[in-house]
Amino acid sequence: MPWIDACATDDIETEDLIRFDHAGRTFAIYRSPEDTFFCTDGLCTHEHVHLEDGLVQDFEIECPKHNATFDYRTGEALRAPACVNLKTYKTRVENGRVQIDI
Amino acid sequence: MTKRDYSLLGDDARRAVDSGLAAAEWYHTDVPRKTMKALMTRSDQPAIRDTIILFGAMIALAGIGIALWPSWWSAPFWLAYGTLYGSAMDSRWHECSHGTAFKTRWMNDALYQIASFCMMRNATTWRWSHARHHSETYIVGRDPEIAVMRPPAFIKLVLNFVGVFDVAAALPRMVYNAFVGVHPEEKTFIPETEWPKVVRTARIYVAIYAATIGLAAWLGSLLPLMVIGLPRLYGAWHHVMTGLLQHGGLADNVVDHRLNSRTVIMNPISRFIYWNMNYHVEHHMFPMVPYHALPQLHETIKHDLPAANRSIAEAFAEMWPALVRQLRYEDFFIKRVLPDTAKPYREDFHAALAAE
Numbered sequence: 001m002p003w004i005d006a007c008a009t010d011d012i013e014t015e016d017l018i019r020f021d022h023a024g025r026t027f028a029i030y031r032s033p034e035d036t037f038f039c040t041d042g043l044c045t046h047e048h049v050h051l052e053d054g055l056v057q058d059f060e061i062e063c064p065k066h067n068a069t070f071d072y073r074t075g076e077a078l079r080a081p082a083c084v085n086l087k088t089y090k091t092r093v094e095n096g097r098v099q100i101d102i
Numbered sequence: 103m104t105k106r107d108y109s110l111l112g113d114d115a116r117r118a119v120d121s122g123l124a125a126a127e128w129y130h131t132d133v134p135r136k137t138m139k140a141l142m143t144r145s146d147q148p149a150i151r152d153t154i155i156l157f158g159a160m161i162a163l164a165g166i167g168i169a170l171w172p173s174w175w176s177a178p179f180w181l182a183y184g185t186l187y188g189s190a191m192d193s194r195w196h197e198c199s200h201g202t203a204f205k206t207r208w209m210n211d212a213l214y215q216i217a218s219f220c221m222m223r224n225a226t227t228w229r230w231s232h233a234r235h236h237s238e239t240y241i242v243g244r245d246p247e248i249a250v251m252r253p254p255a256f257i258k259l260v261l262n263f264v265g266v267f268d269v270a271a272a273l274p275r276m277v278y279n280a281f282v283g284v285h286p287e288e289k290t291f292i293p294e295t296e297w298p299k300v301v302r303t304a305r306i307y308v309a310i311y312a313a314t315i316g317l318a319a320w321l322g323s324l325l326p327l328m329v330i331g332l333p334r335l336y337g338a339w340h341h342v343m344t345g346l347l348q349h350g351g352l353a354d355n356v357v358d359h360r361l362n363s364r365t366v367i368m369n370p371i372s373r374f375i376y377w378n379m380n381y382h383v384e385h386h387m388f389p390m391v392p393y394h395a396l397p398q399l400h401e402t403i404k405h406d407l408p409a410a411n412r413s414i415a416e417a418f419a420e421m422w423p424a425l426v427r428q429l430r431y432e433d434f435f436i437k438r439v440l441p442d443t444a445k446p447y448r449e450d451f452h453a454a455l456a457a458e
């Protein structure tokens with residue numbers, strides 16, 4: 001798959017995320033406290049609520065609905081009620097743009 | 103008027119799924135992302151302070167209670183201790199189940215385990231049932247935590263002020279979980295991978311209660327049970343009182359927490375015991391905001407909410423007659439007026455659902 005242009009690096013605050021929709025799918029793109037970028041599926045694996053309103057703390061994203069927590073670098077589900085890991089995608093930064101490999 | 107079926111395996115449960123109500127999008131007040139992020143920020147400090155006060159007070163009160171036992175002079179100390187055990191632990195259980203009490207996860211989990219035990223709630227089961235309560239608040243047949251069903255069972259309500267029905271349901275379930283396994287109703291909301299944990303937790307609880315009862319028998323005294331177990335009964339009143347106010351007399355089968363939840367301004371002692379859950383509309387709308395930030399959240403969104411009740415007494419005066427009316431008219435509920443600054447309720451959507 002080609003790299004998909006998602007957003008400018010400045011579109012995401014440090015320690016935060018944005019939603020990115022592409023070709024009928026929805027993703028979450030994160031900027032870590034170290035200003036590195038990560039991408040996961042946009043919907044929580046518990047009840048498919050979008051993570052865009054969730055809370056990023058360090059390298060974790062907390063779902064806004066029931067506070068399930070995932071490591072957004074690996075997608076690992078860290079806290080109930082989510083048991084299924086989030087899918088992750090590779091990212092890279094080119095000329096101030098975040099690109100994702102889906 | 104249709105009879106409500108609160109069973110998670112019943113007709114209303116099926117109807118909620120079929121009509122789309124069970125998966126509906128809930129109403130949220132718009133709050134700028136930056137403000138929301140600041141409100142959601144976690145910290146350890148407020149909960150560490152409150153937990154030290156809580157456990158410090160419990161140890162002191164139980165100590166005095168034991169020292170004065172069996173004199174009646176010990177009674178007020180037991181009452182205060184019991185209220186912290188049987189009521190403050192309810193709100194700790196609740197906040198920690200959301201993972202919002204502390205920033206540090208192990209602190210949350212530790213307090214969650216202790217509070218679950220005090221409240222006789224299986225720590226695993228209830229984490230899942232509470233998730234369902236948030237997805238489908240007061241949707242008949244889907245929410246396993248509906249405190250006041252319609253028509254209201256008043257005897258049950260009143261007796262629960264001393265925890266009778268809660269404990270009468272919790273103990274057999276604990277024994278069932280420990281010796282038989284996960285109950286079929288629990289299987290509707292707990293994923294299978296978690297079932298062994300439910301059983302293990304139940305066995306630990308049974309062991310602790312058996313040891314306490316054994317010690318009481320050996321000493322020939324109620325005293326061990328005054329410290330562990332009984333306070334779940336004699337100290338339950340405060341959490342039942344505040345818990346009834348959360349949704350009592352308000353709408354069910356809606357997807358707007360402004361219609362089914364109640365915010366009540368309370369005195370500081372009740373707020374300590376209840377850990378700010380008196381801001382209940384705010385909590386349901388934004389469960390990621392920790393308890394210590396709820397007063398601030400209230401200020402941020404109150405323009406979009408019905409006016410809060412100004413005291414526990416005022417809220418009861420509003421709720422109680424509504425519950426009495428529901429005895430005769432099951433469909434009755436209090437519809438609270440929104441201020442002019444608020445976005446209106448989605449009448450069309452709720453009406454369409456009601457007509458299903």
Ligand code: FES
Pocket residue numbers: 044045046047048049063064065066067068081082233
């Ligand atoms: S939908 Fe994400 S935790 Fe439930």
